[in-house]
Each structure stands twice: as structure tokens, then as C-alpha cells.
Amino acid sequence: MNVGSGFNFAILAAVFAAVFSFVAIPALLPFLRRHAVAKVNARSSHKVPTPQGAGIALVAGVVGVFATAIIFAPFLTMSDRMALAALGAGAVLISAIGFLDDVRPLPVLPHVGGQLALIGLMLYVTPSYISLFDGALPLVVERLLAAVALFWMVNLTNFIDGLDWLTVAQFVPVAVVLVVLSAFAMPTPLVAVIMAPILGGLIGFAPYNKPVAKLFLGDTGSLVIGLVGGYALYRVAADVSFFAAIIIPLYAISDTSITLVRRLLKGEKIWTPHRSFFFQRATSMGWSVYQVVGTVAALNIYLAFWGWVAAHAVSNSVTMIAFMMSLGAVLVTLRAFTRVPAEALAVSNL
Numbered sequence: 309m310n311v312g313s314g315f316n317f318a319i320l321a322a323v324f325a326a327v328f329s330f331v332a333i334p335a336l337l338p339f340l341r342r343h344a345v346a347k348v349n350a351r352s353s354h355k356v357p358t359p360q361g362a363g364i365a366l367v368a369g370v371v372g373v374f375a376t377a378i379i380f381a382p383f384l385t386m387s388d389r390m391a392l393a394a395l396g397a398g399a400v401l402i403s404a405i406g407f408l409d410d411v412r413p414l415p416v417l418p419h420v421g422g423q424l425a426l427i428g429l430m431l432y433v434t435p436s437y438i439s440l441f442d443g444a445l446p447l448v449v450e451r452l453l454a455a456v457a458l459f460w461m462v463n464l465t466n467f468i469d470g471l472d473w474l475t476v477a478q479f480v481p482v483a484v485v486l487v488v489l490s491a492f493a494m495p496t497p498l499v500a501v502i503m504a505p506i507l508g509g510l511i512g513f514a515p516y517n518k519p520v521a522k523l524f525l526g527d528t529g530s531l532v533i534g535l536v537g538g539y540a541l542y543r544v545a546a547d548v549s550f551f552a553a554i555i556i557p558l559y560a561i562s563d564t565s566i567t568l569v570r571r572l573l574k575g576e577k578i579w580t581p582h583r584s585f586f587f588q589r590a591t592s593m594g595w596s597v598y599q600v601v602g603t604v605a606a607l608n609i610y611l612a613f614w615g616w617v618a619a620h621a622v623s624n625s626v627t628m629i630a631f632m633m634s635l636g637a638v639l640v641t642l643r644a645f646t647r648v649p650a651e652a653l654a655v656s657n658l
Contacts (some may be wrong), residue, residue, distance in 0.1 A: 462538060
């Protein structure tokens, strides 16, 4: 593997995606204002109807980078090119599902069915030697578990995209550490190529989503970030470290998973809009949007550090220390989000 070539390509891809997203979004705005407006509902953090669907620009950048890599990148293997082709096709299709939902909410079944079909496609083209548990489980069982994890990653990303700048605060640190980890610690820089346009696209989108946001990614973009990011984490789990792949996105996993379990235990319909996520509870307790996204960004930088440590751990003890340090920080943050800011400061100092 030519490490320098892979990393350089990822840097250029991120810059291209950032510029493309930043320039393309204003051209999309008139169309989005006419056809894809997020109305205010029980889940909303915004106060007035706001256009959504900026993910179109992000997806176009992602597909452009993938196509360029498939044709011109000499450092990718044939299986890498197949994975990029399937992931690019999956990104377009899941983005289309998301855009239809942005325009007019889809029934649950087509939404879920489309996601599962695309996840199945991604896992089908993944080489059989990519294994999470070194053959301890039959491949079909392992891939079923991976499908469940990817399905949850797609949807938790959609859930996290519920506050101005929160998706940026969540996934920019994740993308940065995955790009670097892939370029320098994985058999090929495939994951760097996968995540670089996500990183750039989010940076280009960020000025338009600055609180108070004038534009949202919508399902058009969030579903794609979940699919692409989830697959990247799957490859990190298989090729580098299972625990690193859990630690790096641990805030998003914890907030959404704990909230889902709490709602199930209360007998609530988990597919209906709500304001039960911890980041939403924080704003209800008096946290400003900037305080929430700043806290999440700082936490994700911290998690990225411990994810890097876990990826390079020389013993199980180091891996467990990295995981426990990460889990502790996430739990303290979630607890803080349920307190008014002054009380939260006291919690964070415990």
C-alpha cells in the first residue's frame, strides 16, 4: 500500500467535497424551499418551517469522489473498488429514499425495507475474509449481526440530526480519526476514501446549518452519512479493532440506544416524533444550542483519542482502559444533559 498516496487522495477528496458542498447548496436552496420544507412537529428543535435536503450536495460530492477513486486510484484493490461502487450506488438510492421522506413522510415499511436491501447489498459485496471475530461465528451469522448494527447506525444518524450543527459536531471528529486511522493503520486506505467526502461535505454544509439554521441536511443526507459511516466503522472493526469501532461513535450510540430502550420500557411507539434524546432534554433544561454542540464536539474529540489508543493497543488491558474511559465520559455527559447548566457543571466535575 502507498500510504502517502492514499492519505493525499483523502485530503484532496475532503477539500473537493467541502468546496462542492459549499458552492452547490445555494443553487439548491430555491428548489428545496419549494419542495422540501421541515415543518415544526413534536420532535423539532426549530421554531419555523425550514428547508431541508442539503444532503443532495453532500451525496453528489461523495459519489464524485468514489467514482474518481474507482477509476484512478492505484492504491485500491479490486475488492475495494467493488465496495466503493456498491457503496456509491447505495448512497444514491438511500438518499433518494431520504429525499422522498423529506418531501412527504414515507410509511415505515418502505423506509425500513429500502434500508435493509441496501445494507444487504453492501455486505454481499464485502469479501468473505473480512471477519469481526476471526471465524468464531459462521459467516452468515456474523453478517446478520453486522446488518443489524448497520441498520441501527443508519437510523441513529438520522436521530442525531435533530439539532443545528449536531451532526457536524458528531461526525467531523469521527471522520477525521477514521481517515487518519485508515491511511496509516489499515491494509488499504479504503476507509479514508469512504470518509473523506463525508468530512468535506459536512464542513461545506456547516455554515448553512449554523444556529439558528437556515437549512437542514434532512434524511437525504443523514441516511447516507449513517450508511457510509457505518460501513467504514464495520471495516475498522474487522481490520483494526472492534473496540475502536465502538468507542469512536460511542456518544451517538449511547444517546440513541438508551433513549430507545427507555421508550420501549414505557410502551411508547418508537417510530413517532419525540423530544426524548439526551441532547433534546438538554435544550429543554436550559442548555443553549452552542453549549450542547460544543459539549458533543469536545466529547467526540476525546472519544477519537481513545479510539486511536484502542486501535493501537498492545494488550487487552489497554483496550479495556480505553473503553472504560470513553464510556465513563459519555455517561457523565448524558447525565449532565439532564440537568440545568449550573448543575451540569457540578456533575462534570465529579
